[in-house]
Amino acid sequence: MIGPHANAVARQGEFAQTKSSQALRAGQHELKAADESTMTTQVPTINADGAAIPALGFGTWQLRGSACTCAVAAALDIGYRHIDTASAYANESEVGEALHAAKLARGEIFITTKVWTDALRDGALQRSAEASLKRLRLDRVDLLLIHWPSASVPLRETMGALCDAKRRGLTSHIGVSNFSADLVAEAARLATEPIVTNQCEYHPHLDQRPLLDACRRLDIAFTAYSPLGRGEVVRDPLVRRIAEAHRRTPAQVVLRWLVQQDEVIAIPKATSPAHIAENFAIFDFALSDMEMQEIFGLARRRARASS
Numbered sequence: 001m002i003g004p005h006a007n008a009v010a011r012q013g014e015f016a017q018t019k020s021s022q023a024l025r026a027g028q029h030e031l032k033a034a035d036e037s038t039m040t041t042q043v044p045t046i047n048a049d050g051a052a053i054p055a056l057g058f059g060t061w062q063l064r065g066s067a068c069t070c071a072v073a074a075a076l077d078i079g080y081r082h083i084d085t086a087s088a089y090a091n092e093s094e095v096g097e098a099l100h101a102a103k104l105a106r107g108e109i110f111i112t113t114k115v116w117t118d119a120l121r122d123g124a125l126q127r128s129a130e131a132s133l134k135r136l137r138l139d140r141v142d143l144l145l146i147h148w149p150s151a152s153v154p155l156r157e158t159m160g161a162l163c164d165a166k167r168r169g170l171t172s173h174i175g176v177s178n179f180s181a182d183l184v185a186e187a188a189r190l191a192t193e194p195i196v197t198n199q200c201e202y203h204p205h206l207d208q209r210p211l212l213d214a215c216r217r218l219d220i221a222f223t224a225y226s227p228l229g230r231g232e233v234v235r236d237p238l239v240r241r242i243a244e245a246h247r248r249t250p251a252q253v254v255l256r257w258l259v260q261q262d263e264v265i266a267i268p269k270a271t272s273p274a275h276i277a278e279n280f281a282i283f284d285f286a287l288s289d290m291e292m293q294e295i296f297g298l299a300r301r302r303a304r305a306s307s
Ligand SMILES: NC(=O)c1ccc[n+]([C@@H]2O[C@H](COP(=O)([O-])OP(=O)(O)OC[C@H]3O[C@@H](n4cnc5c(N)ncnc54)[C@H](OP(=O)(O)O)[C@@H]3O)[C@@H](O)[C@H]2O)c1
Pocket: 058, 059, 060, 061, 062, 084, 085, 147, 177, 178, 199, 200, 224, 225, 226, 227, 228, 229, 230, 231, 234, 249, 251, 252, 267, 268, 269, 270, 271, 272, 275, 276, 278, 279, 306
C-alpha cells in the first residue's frame, strides 16, 4: 500500500536519522527550523506496494552507444540508483554494460524497463522481458512496465501476461506507462499483482492533477517522465526567479518541485556530466508552500513535450 501516510512512514523510516525528510516535504517553514547543513543528500524512496522506488531516477531515452554507457556510468558514479530504460530505446545492452562495470550490489540498484506495443500478447510479452534481461545482463528487473496501451490487444490479456512475468520472477514489480485515469483503473482491476506506478509525462507546464489524483486513489505511485519538459521548462521566467532566490539552477527547482509532491518520482535524462550531477543535487533544499503553488500555477492544459 502507498498513500500519503504510507509514504510519510516509508520516508521517515528510511531517513529518520538525517532528521530532514519531514522538513524536505513540509517546505520552507520547517526548513528554516531545521539545520540546513545536516540535511541529507540521500535520495528518498517511494514505497509502493512493496516496491522501494528511488524518488529520483536517470532517464536514458535517446542515449545510444558509448554516449549511453558513459552517461549511465557517470550517473551511477554520482549516486543515482534508479535507471529507466525500455526495449524500444535500443540501449539496454549499453545500460547493462555500465551496470556490470559499476560492480554495485544488485540490491543497491533499481532497474526499470518496458515492453513495447508489438509485444503485448501473452507469450510475446514474457519473451520481450526475457530478451531485455539478456541485454541488461540481469536475471530480473525491479520494474517492468507496459510502455504504451494498445487498442489492438485486449488489456486483460496484456495484464495477465505482465502478472505472469512477475510470477515467473522476470521482474520484482509491474507497472504501466502512458495510461489515462480510466485505463489505469481498468488495469488495476484486471491485474492479480499490484501495479506500483504509472509513468507519464509531467512537468510544471503540464497539468496532470486529475491523473495524479486518480493514481493516488488507487495507491499507485506516479513516475514523471520528461520532467524537464525536454529542456523547455528550465527557460521559464518564474522557475528562473525561484532558482535565483535559492541559488540553484532552474532544472534543480523543477526536479525539486516534482519530488516534493507525494508519491512522485522524477527520471530526468541528461548527457553531460555537469547536467547529470546538477540534477542529482536536489535533496538538500526545499521549496516553500508558496513556491510550490506558484509553480503549479504554470500548468497549461496542452503542453505535452511528447506528441
Ligand atoms: N514512458 C514513456 O513513454 C517515456 C517517454 C519519454 C521519456 N521517458 C523517460 O523519461 C526520461 C526523461 O525524459 P526526456 O528524456 O524526454 O526529457 P527530460 O529529462 O525532460 O529532458 C532532457 C533534456 O533536458 C536537458 N537537460 C538535462 N539536464 C539539464 C539541466 N540540468 N539543465 C538544462 N538542461 C538539462 C537534456 O540535455 P543533455 O542531454 O544535453 O544534458 C535533454 O535535452 C527519458 O530519458 C526516458 O527514460 C519515458
